[in-house]
Amino acid sequence: MSHVAHELHEEFPEKAEAIHALKASNAHFARIAEEYHTLNRAIHRMETNVEPVDDATLEDLKKKRLALKDEIAGFLTEVNA
Template sequence: MSHVAHELHEEFPEHAEAIHVLKTKNAHFARIAEDYHALNRAIHRMETNVEPADDATIEDLKRKRLALKDEIAGFLATA
């Protein structure tokens, strides 16, 4: 299991500029990007036992993060 944080700029390095522009010009994108970031950091803290959690909780948060990532990818595909 990887305990590496999945930051947006690392997940979509070729879209770094588009991510920045969308965050400043699209309120919905900015919200889902912030939600992604918050979930990502929470998962990372749990995986590194800074905030221990059971596997079911971590897997549920990972599913939510993946759904947000898919939504973000959709925005980036049309940007």
């Protein structure tokens, strides 16, 4: 189990400027980036037992985080296309 937070700037280090620009110019991207951040921090607290949770719930939240990350990656791919 990883105890490292998966922040967007760490997941997409070469896309930091694009992430910032999209947050400022695209309301949907800004919303999903914020949702990713909020969910990511909650998962990190759960993984480090600050907020204990059952394994099934944690796995469901990780799947949601992955789906958001995939959507964010899609936006970042479109920016470079």
